[in-house]
Amino acid sequence: MKNILALKSKIVSWSKENSIVFLPMTIGTFLYTFLIAKVGYGNEYYAAAVKSMMQNFKNFFFASFDPGGFVTVDKPPLGFWIQTLSCLLFGYSGISLLLPQIIAAVLSILLVYIIVKNHFGKMSAFFASLFLSTTPIYTAIARNNTIDMLMILSCILAIYFALKAIEKSSFKHFLISVFIIGLGFNIKMLQAWIVAPGIFLAYLLFTDKRLLKRFSHLVLAGVIFLVSSLWWCIVVDLTPAEKRPYMGSSQTNSALELALSYNGIQRFLPSGGSFSTIINSIFGKNSSQSTGFSSTFGPRFSFAQNINPMGAREGGEPGILRLFNQNMAGQISWVLVLAIIAFLALIIMSLAVRKKNKMLGAFTTIWGTWFLLLFVYFSFTRGLFHIYYLATIAPSVSVFAGVGLGALFDKLNESKTWIKLLALIPFVLTAAYQVYNVYRYQDSNKYWYLFAIGFAVTALIALAMIFLKNLKVLKFIAISLMAISLSIMPFYWSLTCSLYQGNAVIPSAGNPINRTSAFVMGPGLRQNFGTFDERTFDQRNNYLPRDFGFNPPSNSNSDMQPPVLPDSNSFAYNNRQRRDLNNFSPRGFGESSLASDELTQYLLKNNTGEKFILAVIRATEAAPIIIKTGKAVMAMGGFSGNDPILTVEKLKKMIKNGEVKFFQIGGIGRFRGGLGFNEASNDIYSWILENGELVNSTYNIYMVDKSKIK
Incomplete structure (x- = not known):
């Protein structure tokens, strides 16, 4: 006690x-x-994993993305x-x-x-x-x-x-x-x-x-x-691999590889982690030169590059x-x-x-x-x-920065005037840079002169203190104004995180309407408060879909053309896009709004005891369904659709064992397919389309009957 x-x-x-x-x-x-409820579940990929981890200790220990323990985050x-x-x-x-x-x-x-x-x-x-x-x-x-x-x-x-x-x-x-x-x-x-x-x-x-x-x-x-x-x-x-989920985003089902490659060396290398990429980088070649290409499925990248090639942009x-x-x-x-x-x-x-x-x-x-x-x-x-x-x-x-401003506070007690003047230089340079920063962003440049005046007044008070023999009240006012003036714009930029609903996958501050995003708005990347790139919107102010080169083939077209996605052009879809323009709708790759009640009810109603109510290409398409239902959804290619988890033979065995029968190929959002595909993935998707029956055209749901598996 x-x-x-x-x-x-x-x-x-x-x-x-x-x-x-x-x-x-x-x-x-x-x-x-402040207004934290606007964030919702945040990044739905990770939110789905937590819901899965709550269900049993195995999912918890291995950080399984899905309740079925198929792949980890x-x-x-x-x-x-x-x-x-x-x-x-x-x-x-x-x-x-x-x-x-x-x-x-x-x-x-x-x-x-x-x-x-x-x-x-x-x-x-x-x-x-x-x-x-x-x-x-x-x-x-x-x-x-x-x-x-x-x-x-x-x-x-x-x-x-x-x-x-x-x-x-x-x-x-x-x-x-x-x-x-x-x-x-x-x-x-x-x-x-x-x-x-x-x-x-x-x-x-x-x-x-x-x-x-x-x-x-x-x-x-x-x-x-x-x-x-x-x-x-x-x-x-x-x-043993069969006793745990596949290690997501690794190419060899290894946690050490995940740590040292995907979450390690690949973060330093352009477009990938292969030796050819390193050599090309050393000799000054463009990273795209080491990029393979599939005429059917679009861009493919070399082994161990399993990352988004747009990141550095x-x-x-x-x-x-x-x-x-x-x-x-x-x-x-x-x-x-x-x-x-x-x-x-x-x-x-x-x-x-x-x-x-x-x-x-x-x-x-x-x-x-x-x-x-x-x-x-x-x-x-x-x-x-x-x-x-x-x-x-x-x-x-x-x-x-805090130590620097604190040093200025201490130096204002010095007896020598030149030391005090010298100590003011860091503040003056920082203030000048902040004025420039305010000036170059479109949403705030009309106020740049107010900041310039504010910083000038602060500097003049500090100078007055220096030449008026250390008046304590002036010292307090000067240093307080310095701290406040240097924090105003950072505070406002931070506040925009509450005022606008940003992209939960790639969070950042600032007004998202006036910036573009590598994942949502195309390659023009004048970030935050910058000039608005009208090319990223169509005439109805809707987000234009991002094309990653993969649109799965329809089973009625041998030329592997993309399937028709009527919902993407429907009035309801466009109305949602227009409505969300004010709040910057992208919460993640698989927005919760896309896991509609109609889709989830269809899946639950027609599930006949299968372990996975649906199989999709990527984890980000599965996430909103897992959050909404708590049921297992198989992400066949892991996070980005690239993981070599499945083979055709393994998938056939799972279907025959009654583990899965429904497959969504193509998705319904603006992202269709992974960021790069290997031959195994191509074979799997082609096999599903050849052997499956399109049972729901709105959501591109195919069913593979286990009785037809040889």
């Missing part, structure tokens, strides 16, 4: 002393929860375990799915405050947490059921324990740190390892132990690091200024100039006082490595990445 009372007293005392942190936490909570399970537990506790709903990410986002703000306060004081910590809470892409991820926010929390927590380990020369804290990185790996795989190089390097350079002992600690920690990261992958790969052309281009700037770069200047300054300071202040060096090494590695990756990669991946760099940008 005494311990509980003592802990309560400490918490109350800490809260009073650090009450300033509750402002950014409150701002963040508001941004992450394309990520490790820990993040979805947390979401599943949330749904088991509060009931399956969109809010229950989103709650873990919202909590993780708010806790990350608090952790950033604690970490920065321990090394740079309250003001720097407050600014860092404020900038993080209002980072637009961070808000977009906090309001989505992708598991990135849980991974980000694990990275920040690992940094907290790593700094404690170096400060106290505690090997125990270091082991906790690397173990947490392993937990992060089991949330989002290799992305979580981004903090590992800085943590290992900082421990090696700054721990107060003999060099040999440091190396021995690093070796043992490395073992813990690998075991905590890879244990689930190893267990999965050692489990979201970020624009690679280069050192990529994070400042119009695609990315509104998401992440509002205080990036300040962060870069502060980062460079900390490097210089760390080198100058390395022996006197080891914690400054450790702090700069850990956060700086995280920042630098991601800055280089996002600037130069030609591999697959989506705009929302930028959320992973948000904590390091916010930390350095």
Whole structure:
């Protein structure tokens, strides 16, 4: 009892002393929860997986996408375990799915405050947490059921324990740190390892132990690091394939391949992970040169490339200024100039006082490595990445920007005028960049002069303080206006995540009506608040379908022409598209509205005990049906339709055993087919069309009678 009372007293005392942190936490909570019901189930691919994982332990452990345990999602399970537990506790709903990410986002703000306060004081910590809470892409991820926010929390927590380990020369804290990185790996795989190089390097350079002992600690920690990261992958790969779901988005049914290839090397390589692609990249050839093509089914990509080849286009052309281009700037770069200047300054300071202040060096090494590695990756990669991946760099940008503005606050107490004037330069440059950023986006450029005036007034108040001999009231007003002025536009961009219903598959901030998306609106990618590309809409203001080159053959046409999809041109379909224009309808590949009551009732009514009520090409087409019915739907090709899960013989055996009889070939949405197809897939779809009977033309449902299987 005494311990509980003592802990309560400490918490109350800490809260009073650090009450300033509750402002950014409150701002963040508001941004992450305001009108949250509009998000619905978020990314339906992952929402369906959670519903499946709730049904039995096997689905739960392996992170099965479907209730039938046919194929897994394309990520490790820990993040979805947390979401599943949330749904088991509060009931399956969109809010229950989103709650873990919202909590993780708010806790990350608090952790950033604690970490920065321990090394740079309250003001720097407050600014860092404020900038993080209002980072637009961070808000977009906090309001989505992708598991990135849980991974980000694990990275920040690992940094907290790593700094404690170096400060106290505690090997125990270091082991906790690397173990947490392993937990992060089991949330989002290799992305979580981004903090590992800085943590290992900082421990090696700054721990107060003999060099040999440091190396021995690093070796043992490395073992813990690998075991905590890879244990689930190893267990999965050692489990016989017939006793578990197929490992989704892998080409060899391997969790290790999923981690190291699909969620690893392929994120760095243009259009794929094959050796031919690497060689073409080295010699400067266009990645499309290594792309195969099927005259029947459209583009096909080389082995192990099983990813969306459009990914890098979201970020624009690679280069050192990529994070400042119009695609990315509104998401992440509002205080990036300040962060870069502060980062460079900390490097210089760390080198100058390395022996006197080891914690400054450790702090700069850990956060700086995280920042630098991601800055280089996002600037130069030609591999697959989506705009929302930028959320992973948000904590390091916010930390350095907060430290930079906090340093300015401290320097305003200096006696020398030239030091104060020099300290104002980072703020002036950041303010100038923000004015430019406001000016170049169409929805906000008419207000650029107001921001220019506001920043100018703030700078003048700061100058007045400098030349009026440190009036305390002016200092308070100046630094408050600086923090507020630098946060206005990030806050507004973050708020757009509540005001508009964005794409749940590729979440981002900003007004989605004035941007295009690689998945929804075609290849023109002037992102967020940019010029509207009218070519992506038809005369009735409807979204134009995206053509990926695959339209399955109808069984009445030997030339393999696409089947007629009457619902896509129906009044109801067009009316829905027009209505959703105001709220940016794309919630995912397989929108819930497409899993109509008519379709689900047909499937349930005509199911005669089959394990799977329907088989579709991709998981994203199955997801809304799973969410609506809770029944097993087979995604024959996994997430994107490319996974080599089935053969014709295996499918015939499943049909003969009464596991499945209905097949939807072609889909009814704007996406028809996978992003690339192998020969096995071609054979399967052709066999279904040749041996099946079209029983529902509205939804392109074919039935294969098991009595006809030889």
